[in-house]
Amino acid sequence: xxxxxxxxxxxxxxxxxxxxxxxxxxxxxxxxxxxxxxxxxxxxxxxxxxxxxxxxxxxxxxxxxxxxxxxxxxxxxxxxxxxxxxxxxxxxxxxxxxxxxxxxxxxxxxxxxxxxxxxxxxxx
Amino acid sequence: xxxxxxxxxxxxxxxxxxxxxxxxxxxxxxxxxxxxxxxxxxxxxxxxxxxxxxxxxxxxxxxxxxxxxxxxxxxxxxxxxxxxxxxxxxxxxxxxxxxxxxxxxxxxxxxxxxxxxxxxxxxxxxxxxxxxxxxxxxxxxxxxxxxxxxxxxxxxxxxxxxxxxxxxxxxxxxxxxxxxxxxxxxxxxxxxxxxxxxxxxxxxxxxx
Numbered sequence: 001x002x003x004x005x006x007x008x009x010x011x012x013x014x015x016x017x018x019x020x021x022x023x024x025x026x027x028x029x030x031x032x033x034x035x036x037x038x039x040x041x042x043x044x045x046x047x048x049x050x051x052x053x054x055x056x057x058x059x060x061x062x063x064x065x066x067x068x069x070x071x072x073x074x075x076x077x078x079x080x081x082x083x084x085x086x087x088x089x090x091x092x093x094x095x096x097x098x099x100x101x102x103x104x105x106x107x108x109x110x111x112x113x114x115x116x117x118x119x120x121x122x123x124x
Numbered sequence: 125x126x127x128x129x130x131x132x133x134x135x136x137x138x139x140x141x142x143x144x145x146x147x148x149x150x151x152x153x154x155x156x157x158x159x160x161x162x163x164x165x166x167x168x169x170x171x172x173x174x175x176x177x178x179x180x181x182x183x184x185x186x187x188x189x190x191x192x193x194x195x196x197x198x199x200x201x202x203x204x205x206x207x208x209x210x211x212x213x214x215x216x217x218x219x220x221x222x223x224x225x226x227x228x229x230x231x232x233x234x235x236x237x238x239x240x241x242x243x244x245x246x247x248x249x250x251x252x253x254x255x256x257x258x259x260x261x262x263x264x265x266x267x268x269x270x271x272x273x274x275x276x277x278x279x280x281x282x283x284x285x286x287x288x289x290x291x292x293x294x295x296x297x298x299x300x301x302x303x304x305x306x307x308x309x310x311x312x313x314x315x316x317x318x319x320x321x322x323x324x325x326x327x328x329x330x331x332x
Contacts, residue, residue, distance in 0.1 A: 010291060011291075012290075012291045012294070012320070012321045012324050012325075013317075015320075015324065016317055016320045016321070019320070053221065054221060054224075054225065055225075056225055056229075059221040059222060059225065061221060062221075062222070083252070083255055083284040083288075084252065088219070104284055104287075104317070105283060105284065105287060105315060105316070105317030105318065106317070107316070108316050
């Protein structure tokens with residue numbers, strides 16, 4: 001079973017994204033910020049990171065920049081999901097190394113489609 | 125979004141204070157010292173609450189050393205009050221995410237001073253600023269927090285601002301607010317995440 005790490009400081013968002021990802025047949029782990037995500041990323045194997053931007057301790061941009069420098073993590077696909085909707089925010093995400101950027105609240109089908117595009121769908 | 129500040133200590137038995145410890149000496153060191161000297165200078169500027177606020181605020185977004193910047197925010201938090209809050213609020217519009225998060229955290233430490241600005245921030249033209257205003261409310265120990273959040277439920281049209289308010293109300297809301305939460309489902313009929321957040325908030329408010 002493929003594993004997804006959901007990185008978001010908002011518990012409700014983590015619960016919502018967990019529900020969506022589990023409905024696709026994925027196993028889900030959660031982290032509340034970039035530092036916790038790097039720790040969990042290094043101690044387990046993941047197939048995709050689903051990452052918020054605004055988080056304490058280490059924000060999403062910084063997390064993606066950091067993980068792209070770590071050999072064990074650098075090839076894992078990243079979907080960033082943020083309330084920030086400016087083009088400049090999307091550019092920052094792609095420059096940091098994100099594969100896709102979605103504006104919150106992501107439509108369930110849209111989020112699932114992007115994830116499936118990157119790593120397939122376990123229940124398809 | 126929960127913002128918990130990572131405190132960084134500047135104390136070290138080996139760190140020295142080289143510059144004269146009067147106000148002008150500390151300002152000079154804050155502007156031109158090495159990282160350690162800057163941190164000490166910024167920390168010691170807390171002894172000059174009347175004069176130190178403006179020079180620190182002027183430098184805070186130019187400081188590239190994050191540890192020095194955290195020390196600046198620590199000093200501003202320690203001083204607190206209206207001048208600090210009024211000086212920090214503009215940084216809610218910063219594109220620098222770590223600075224913005226640190227400012228949100230610092231603003232929460234002056235509850236009486238920031239309370240005077242909450243309504244204006246909740247009605248700001250920029251939806252991001254309105255979201256950050258709700259983030260400030262997350263840890264703000266103020267009696268009016270539920271009332272402010274309720275006003276967002278009634279009047280706000282931006283989905284992410286509303287969703288953030290619903291999330292906060294799940295922590296501080298009371299059972300009499302459930303009807304306002306349910307009304308949002310009618311006002312935003314096609315927003316799956318919001319409906320999920322509303323259901324979750326109602327469960328938490330009812331203690332289920």
